[in-house]
Amino acid sequence: MPRKTIDLPDHFLFETHYDVLYTDVNAANHLGADRLLSIAMEAQLRFIRQLGHGQAIAFEDAGLIMAHAETAYLAEADYGDRLRVELGAREVEEKSFQFVYRISKDDSSVEVARVATTLLFFDYPSRRVVPVPEDFRARVTGTAEEPPWRG
Template sequence: MARIIIDIPDKLVFETSLSVRISDINFAGHLAHDAILTLTHECRARFFHSHGWTEINVEGKGIVVSDVAIVYKSEAFFPDDLQMRLYVDQISKKSFDMIYVITHKQDGKEIARAKTAIVFFDYSERKASSIPEVFLKVIQ
């Protein structure tokens, strides 16, 4: 079976700290797979907010997530403190990839890597749109 490989790009665009919540824990007692996706969304929302944007308003354009991949490296438990690093890759006219590296804040041990493909979207016209120039300046 082919394994998913998520390489870490050079361009770090954002970093934030999050904690594992009790609701992030699954029946096995560790960080659940669906919680990883929630953590990436929180990181992405904080990135947008740090620039005065929202996920539905960057110069009047929003985003949609077109695909997701997660690679697990180690466990995390409640109430671990995590470090989230956000990178960008594969920038095109209308889309790019966001790469998330999640580590334990205390010792730097990697927990997971995730990738979300992001497409800029014009919600009024209900179609993909070009990445706004102001956004490109931040991620390039």
């Protein structure tokens, strides 16, 4: 079976750091692959807060829901390692988009993992998927007049 790779976006919109916790470590004494999605979701929430929204559920008059996720574990990380999590957007369509995350060791730049999530904007009261808001589209595609964010 050929190995699938997660392609990185042309540029990253946001960067934050994450310290590997004891609860992130598995029986083999390194970062568990099952924790990668949680680390990515933490970075996503930090990015959304940088955009001025207090919580993901009240974002742009709709919530974000995840339709698909992929992870690629590339190198081990250990308890206490400081990770740099970079977030970028790609494939911004009418009703969906992807966030792509590159997770690296902060001290050596060794790439630990890549994560890709396909997200939809969802109107909870009407229980339906809604189009990607134009303001959000402009901000993540680089057509808005604002610099990249750091968290």
